[in-house]
Amino acid sequence: MIRSIAGQAVHVNEEGFLTALDEWNKDIAAEIAKEEGIAELTPAHWKVIEWCRANAVNGRSPTLRQITEGTGISTKEMFALFPKGPAKKVARIAGLGKPEGCV
Amino acid sequence: MGEDTRKMAFICSKGTLDMAYPALVMGWAALGNGVDVTIFFTFWGLDIIRKSRQDHLEIAPVGNTSMKMSMMGVHADNVGIPNLVGVLPGMTALATKLMKDKMRALGVPPVSEYFRCWWTAAQSSTRASSRWT
Numbered sequence: 001m002i003r004s005i006a007g008q009a010v011h012v013n014e015e016g017f018l019t020a021l022d023e024w025n026k027d028i029a030a031e032i033a034k035e036e037g038i039a040e041l042t043p044a045h046w047k048v049i050e051w052c053r054a055n056a057v058n059g060r061s062p063t064l065r066q067i068t069e070g071t072g073i074s075t076k077e078m079f080a081l082f083p084k085g086p087a088k089k090v091a092r093i094a095g096l097g098k099p100e101g102c103v
Numbered sequence: 104m105g106e107d108t109r110k111m112a113f114i115c116s117k118g119t120l121d122m123a124y125p126a127l128v129m130g131w132a133a134l135g136n137g138v139d140v141t142i143f144f145t146f147w148g149l150d151i152i153r154k155s156r157q158d159h160l161e162i163a164p165v166g167n168t169s170m171k172m173s174m175m176g177v178h179a180d181n182v183g184i185p186n187l188v189g190v191l192p193g194m195t196a197l198a199t200k201l202m203k204d205k206m207r208a209l210g211v212p213p214v215s216e217y218f219r220c221w222w223t224a225a226q227s228s229t230r231a232s233s234r235w236t
Contacts, residue, residue: 085137
């Protein structure tokens with residue numbers, strides 16, 4: 001389905017995840033973050049988001065463990081930055097699919 | 104905590120290596136996806152939370168019909184590890200080592216590391232909890 005985020009029409013799936021990688025931009029990320037209860041994206045948030053976009057496989061976000069190992073951001077910080085479900089929230093904000101693995 | 108929050112509970116009542124991971128792997132993935140996760144440890148499952156035991160959990164090939172010769176590097180599709188072989192000294196240690204090697208190759212953390220992740224997550228949110236009975 002198509003919905004409008006930050007004044008742009010984008011394709012999303014039934015859970016509200018963007019389905020086209022190239023439709024994502026930083027304004028869209030900020031708006032999705034607000035929907036997820038994150039008022040403002042700080043440089044730490046962006047570091048995670050950009051790392052995930054750079055390391056996505058088949059449009060799917062890396063797993064939580066891959067993120068903490070790849071960025072050096074601790075598990076604790078991840079839960080503080082993206083409270084209540086960091087893996088899912090990062091994926092949605094970064095315009096990626098949910099991570100494929102469980103680890 | 105919203106009313107629509109999904110909740111999940113695991114009961115760990117066994118203390119073997121292969122029975123420790125299902126709750127840890129699935130629970131951790133669920134936690135990352137915003138699910139409230141509770142793990143109960145009881146009976147032999149208490150070994151999973153005992154510091155002296157949690158990194159020394161083992162898997163025995165004896166009586167385990169899911170363990171196949173192919174896991175030992177022998178190409179024999181469906182042929183199981185004979186129980187008579189499984190009773191040989193060192194077979195449990197070997198099977199345990201093979202499982203740990205496999206998990207390391209897949210990037211699955213050891214049990215104690217899972218708990219470190221678990222507690223740090225629990226400190227910054229209320230969504231993870233575990234109980235022992």
